[in-house]
Amino acid sequence: MDWEIVIGLETHAQLSTVSKIFSGASTRFGAAPNTQASAIDLALPGVLPVLNRGAVERAICFGLAIDAKIASHSVFARKNYFYPDLPKGYQISQYDMPIVEHGNLTIQVSQTSSDDKNQPHDYEKTIHILRAHLEEDAGKLLHEEFAGMTGVDLNRAGTPLLEIVTDPDMRSAAEAVAYAKALHTLVVWLGICDGNMQEGSFRCDANVSVRPVGQKELGTRTEIKNLNSFRFLDEAIRYEARRQIRLIEEGGRVTQETRLYDPNRRETRSMRSKEDAHDYRYFSDPDLLPLVVSPDWIEQVRSTLPELPAAMSERFINVYELSSYDAHQLTTSKTLADYYEAAVKKMGTQHAKALANWMTGELAAQLKRHELTIEACPVTPAQLARLLMHIVNGSISNKIAKEVFQAIWDEKALDEEAADRIIDAQGLQQISGVGELEAIIDQVLAANLKSVEEFRAGKQKAFNALVGQVMKATRGKANPQQVNACLQQKLDEEKSV
Ligand code: ADP
Ligand code: MG
Secondary structure, rough: OOEEEEEEEEEEOOOOOEOOOOOOOEEEOOOOOOOOOOOOOOOOOOOOOOOOOOHHHHHHHHHHHHOOEEEEEEEEEEEEEOOOOOOOOOOEEEOOOEEEEEEEEEEEEEOOOOOOOOOOOOEEEEEEEEEEEEEEEOOOOEEOOOOOOOEEEEEOOOOOOOOEEEEEEEOOOHHHHHHHHHHHHHHHHHHOOOOOOOOOEEEEEEEEEEEEOOOOOOOOOOEEEEEEEHHHHHHHHHHHHHHHHHHHHOOOOOEEEEEEEEEOOOOEEEEEOOOHHHHHHHEEEEOOEEEEOOOHHHHHHHOOOOOHHHHHHHHHHHHHHOOOHHHHHHHHEEEEEEHHHHHHHHHOHHHHHHHHHHHHHHHHHHHHHHOHHHHOOOHHHHHHHHHHHHOOOOOHHHHHHHHHHHHHHHHHOOOOOHHHHHHHHOOOOOOOOOOHHHHHHHHHHHHOOHHHHHHHOOOOOHHHHHHHHHHHHOOOEEEEEEEEEEEEEHHHHHHHH
């Protein structure tokens, strides 16, 4: 039987406010345990929460960016449950009246894997975001530091979160990862979340079910909690879908439950049976007024929105004539997009495509090798532009450009003219004078009589070997096409002598 995988994601994005959602305590990561949990975060008797305006503004900002409805009136509710990281006994969240509803996020899916054979290789899809609501985070249990005991650190209690919930719109792990990446790009781009996944600032719960292809009703889902890397998200969904399919094919049934992903064993494990909403005994928090958002406030936030990734990508396609793939790659972060545009300014729009190729190729590969993001790139846009202009006007080859790029990178050069300086100092200008090249070719032919003979005997390989020798003798500074042409001419001439 053919199976269809169905996925809905719930993502917790930590909002980048300086203080907590209902208290003045700091949200800074990494402080000594329990130094940043105030009486309000713990709901000690007699305290009252006060809503952080900055958290609300960030939620509105997100809602506008996904073209959602911003509720003029939303309500905070108490979600009651017991857990040692939540000594207050309830979490303040939004339930039936969230601040953001019904938005959309368009994703680019590149299908590299063998599943989903019926999907084309690259495609766009729009995911419906059902809701995004404000809530507070809980504390953290520490298991590793204390042998045989568990520590409780309540610093994170009361940290503002935006929980972003999709419809069950995704049909493969690749789509879920593409959605998570697009969402991550967006919240970081908007400046409402630092996006640091290792520190837990952006984490996903994946709801996964399977159904026979063609069936309308959804299958029973399981929910895999707290996936804090794109790789884990991908692996967990693939594993869980396989597990469910096998289970059903063997005559079993999927039970609705919460599961954990163990990256070391690459499997999901049952954590607890799934609670229903009524188990939480939600009720409006009597300590907080309903949240009223005026049209003026919405417009004021709208006026601060930057150009969004999708719009910028569209503009790169139209103005710089980039492929949609390149445009998408260059708008995966605002810093990267700004870097690109700063370099385009220096080089001129006519070279925008060459720059895009270099950035998605050599620069991206180099950053990956060093496990860096563009923020930490030691080569500035101006330095890169200067270097690439040398390729464009033919004074160095692409190969030499890579060496110069490496040199600028290694010496953490500060001067904008670093490329000029290094090319001059090392004499790397491309050999373009025909005389100079001919002299080198003559030497190479004289030193490689055997290859010349073989070429005469009709071996094409021998010609390629000679090209290689000439390139070596010029230390890569010759233009390969010119070497080819010039060598061919020389060999023809000699033949006719
Ligand atoms: P909760 O997890 O709080 O019970 P919901 O029932 O609203 O909340 O569902 C949460 C998430 O699960 C949503 O992202 C939704 O799209 C997804 N979901 C619901 N049913 C299924 C299903 N059968 N298969 C996959 N995902 C589902
Ligand atoms: Mg859930």
